[in-house]
Amino acid sequence: MKGIFPIDKFQNIQTPFYYYDANVLRGTLAAIKSEVGRYANYEVHYAVKANANAKVLNVIREQGFGADCVSGGEIAAAIRAGFPPHKIVFAGVGKADWEIKLGLEQDIFCFNVESVPELEVINELAQKYEKVARVAFRINPDVGAHTHANITTGLAENKFGISMQEMDTVIDLAQKLTHVQFIGLHFHIGSQILDMGDFVALCNRINELQDKLESRRILIEHINVGGGLGIDYGHPNRQAIPDFKAYFATYAGQLKLRSYQTLHFELGRAVVAQCGSLITRVLYVKQGTNKKFAILDAGMSDLLRPALYQAYHKIENITSEAPVEVYDVVGPICESSDVFGKAIDLNGTKRGDLIALRSAGAYGEIMASGYNCRELPKGYLSDELV
Ligand code: LLP
Numbered sequence: 001m002k003g004i005f006p007i008d009k010f011q012n013i014q015t016p017f018y019y020y021d022a023n024v025l026r027g028t029l030a031a032i033k034s035e036v037g038r039y040a041n042y043e044v045h046y047a048v049k050a051n052a053n054a055k056v057l058n059v060i061r062e063q064g065f066g067a068d069c070v071s072g073g074e075i076a077a078a079i080r081a082g083f084p085p086h087k088i089v090f091a092g093v094g095k096a097d098w099e100i101k102l103g104l105e106q107d108i109f110c111f112n113v114e115s116v117p118e119l120e121v122i123n124e125l126a127q128k129y130e131k132v133a134r135v136a137f138r139i140n141p142d143v144g145a146h147t148h149a150n151i152t153t154g155l156a157e158n159k160f161g162i163s164m165q166e167m168d169t170v171i172d173l174a175q176k177l178t179h180v181q182f183i184g185l186h187f188h189i190g191s192q193i194l195d196m197g198d199f200v201a202l203c204n205r206i207n208e209l210q211d212k213l214e215s216r217r218i219l220i221e222h223i224n225v226g227g228g229l230g231i232d233y234g235h236p237n238r239q240a241i242p243d244f245k246a247y248f249a250t251y252a253g254q255l256k257l258r259s260y261q262t263l264h265f266e267l268g269r270a271v272v273a274q275c276g277s278l279i280t281r282v283l284y285v286k287q288g289t290n291k292k293f294a295i296l297d298a299g300m301s302d303l304l305r306p307a308l309y310q311a312y313h314k315i316e317n318i319t320s321e322a323p324v325e326v327y328d329v330v331g332p333i334c335e336s337s338d339v340f341g342k343a344i345d346l347n348g349t350k351r352g353d354l355i356a357l358r359s360a361g362a363y364g365e366i367m368a369s370g371y372n373c374r375e376l377p378k379g380y381l382s383d384e385l386v
Helices: 022-036 054-062 072-080 097-106 116-128 167-176 196-215 244-254 269-275 305-309
Strands: 017-020 042-047 066-069 088-090 110-113 133-140 180-186 222-224 262-267 276-287 292-296 315-317 324-330 339-347 354-357 378-381
Touching: 022 042, 022 054, 022 244, 022 269, 042 269, 054 072, 054 269, 054 378, 066 072, 072 088, 072 097, 088 097, 097 116, 097 133, 110 116, 110 180, 110 222, 116 133, 116 167, 116 180, 133 167, 167 180, 196 244, 262 269, 269 276, 305 339, 315 339
Parallel strands: 017 378, 042 066, 042 262, 066 088, 088 110, 110 133, 133 180, 180 222, 222 262, 292 324
Antiparallel strands: 017 276, 276 292, 276 354, 315 354, 324 339
């Protein structure tokens, strides 16, 4: 065993596959629970979009978290994993009628509504099925986040949410409609955020909106600030557990939560990213004109983030102790963007070695595709490997 991986247990598993370290996952969940426990009325919903592997969901559910879903499929996955419907929130700019129906049938806690037409459809369907849907409005706070442009969501130019200008009209409308009950406001400014100042900016904006609403005697029971806490992709071992203390303390210090309010969080990446690695085998080492390529049996179909966002995942040869050499680490797919990293230092690498692409527990397995008619990678929890 080199480092943290049980390599002998990997020998009979077909590569590539996702490996989830249950101790890291449980440690992360425990850290969240202990930090959240410092404050009254904080609730965490795990953002299922980050990783919907049934075994991972099960561990998260066991610890009593709720679920944040963005599709009917995610609601079904959360329910299969045993998340109680009264802890499920449902967001998304384009909810289909069948998905709304599923949410109503399951009597989920809340629909995070992103537009007037959506509110009207939820009201209509709720009437048809003789239900009252609890709704929160996703407000676009026009707060930028210092992260990759593809994963900022809280700017006026993004497709998400209802503008602050429109908020009053939408609340008035909800109060007239008979089959929706307005219970809260929802926000989410982006993902992989490491600068707590971004969350402070969101808190300031929410404080302003609350004052404005109170002056109209509108009281909000639930505030949902979404997710977005980033992780340290550079140091998956040194900082396996994100800084939840600073994260929750930022909200506690900056957001003027009223005593009757509950504050909801939707953390995805920070919960699952560091527990997961994509384990892959070296197929060939090829000498190019002026560099060496390590060609893996995993490609962008298994882990899309580097190709899609130029994301960095630490790459390690977990079966070699040979002196370090430099490689471009690439996949087998017929696309020039199928590259995991250029000029990467790896212990001397040969055919058959195992490579770990680290910090891949979030937005890894779930974003895999069958491109090039490849099989989807499987995911294993360390608990189940003997
Ligand atoms: N709530 C809402 C409304 C969201 O849109 C998201 C993520 C989350 C919560 C969870 O955010 P987190 O805590 O994971 O940052 N595929 C991209 C990330 C897309 C995030 C989309 N929304 C990536 O691989 O970086």
